[in-house]
Amino acid sequence: MTEGIKDKIVVVTGASSGLGEATARLLSAQGATVVLGARRADRLQVLAKDLEARGGKALALATDVTRREQIKALVDSAVQAYGRIDVMINNAGLMPQAPLEQLKIDEWDRMIDVNIKGVMYGIAAALPHMQRQRAGHFINVSSAAGHRVGPGFAVYAATKYAVRALSEGLRQEVKPYNIRTTVISPGAVDTELPDTITDPEVAEAMHKFYDEVAIPADSFARAVAYAMSQPEEVDINEILFRPTRQDF
Ligand SMILES: NC(=O)c1ccc[n+]([C@@H]2O[C@H](COP(=O)([O-])OP(=O)(O)OC[C@H]3O[C@@H](n4cnc5c(N)ncnc54)[C@H](OP(=O)(O)O)[C@@H]3O)[C@@H](O)[C@H]2O)c1
Numbered sequence: 675m676t677e678g679i680k681d682k683i684v685v686v687t688g689a690s691s692g693l694g695e696a697t698a699r700l701l702s703a704q705g706a707t708v709v710l711g712a713r714r715a716d717r718l719q720v721l722a723k724d725l726e727a728r729g730g731k732a733l734a735l736a737t738d739v740t741r742r743e744q745i746k747a748l749v750d751s752a753v754q755a756y757g758r759i760d761v762m763i764n765n766a767g768l769m770p771q772a773p774l775e776q777l778k779i780d781e782w783d784r785m786i787d788v789n790i791k792g793v794m795y796g797i798a799a800a801l802p803h804m805q806r807q808r809a810g811h812f813i814n815v816s817s818a819a820g821h822r823v824g825p826g827f828a829v830y831a832a833t834k835y836a837v838r839a840l841s842e843g844l845r846q847e848v849k850p851y852n853i854r855t856t857v858i859s860p861g862a863v864d865t866e867l868p869d870t871i872t873d874p875e876v877a878e879a880m881h882k883f884y885d886e887v888a889i890p891a892d893s894f895a896r897a898v899a900y901a902m903s904q905p906e907e908v909d910i911n912e913i914l915f916r917p918t919r920q921d922f
Contacts (some may be wrong), residue, residue, distance in 0.1 A: 675904075686709070690718050693765055700896070702730035707730075713737070735748050744797055746799040769785075770871050772820040772876055809853070860897075
């Protein structure tokens, strides 16, 4: 399944681990050129070298998605190096869950900055190029928590609902430019995400839950590949998937 993937120029934020890394690996193996952004430049470099050693093409750039000039530089580098951007995957995120009553307000701010504003800055960086090209594809990462709120993850869920709202607005606005928009909402996937939880009790419960039900990160990568590999006139707008064992 390399149709719609081979030779595509794909920018991935949050590519230093988890879903972003797995996606970069799968798309690169199928012939895409991947442009990797995250803060941990050392991990990006190792990944880019590994992909190149396997015959792929990759560019890595240290990027903090909360800094709009940095995400703009990431996207502009892709366009400068390869002439265009075909797919922008706004994936970077964090999930420091805790009940509201703990007032972890710095963590609320951080989630808003990375999970919402990071996606908005990613849209701002890529949209002008895609408008000019009259082609492109945004893939924004929400969550099962963007479909259902529960105690202990109100702020995280709020950020992921916001990603869906933004993506739906974007979808409607970019029709004149032949741009596709996909939101992918995973359930529990085995990544470093639970490590962002600072409350020891919540962290322990979440790690136990992930140990029991989480599925490998290539589940997400395959969802990306599915959306990308549709014919140009087919726009997959939403994908929600969970581990078979996950009940909510
Ligand atoms: N795993 C799941 O169960 C699950 C379920 C639903 C949704 N998601 C969503 O999937 C996305 C990816 O998470 P993951 O599960 O792959 O977790 P992960 O392994 O912790 O990866 C998160 C990625 O985001 C990057 N990141 C965090 N803050 C950043 C910043 N300020 N600027 C740039 N990059 C930043 C991290 O890189 P650096 O630290 O190097 O910057 C890392 O590459 C997130 O949006 C998450 O909410 C995950």
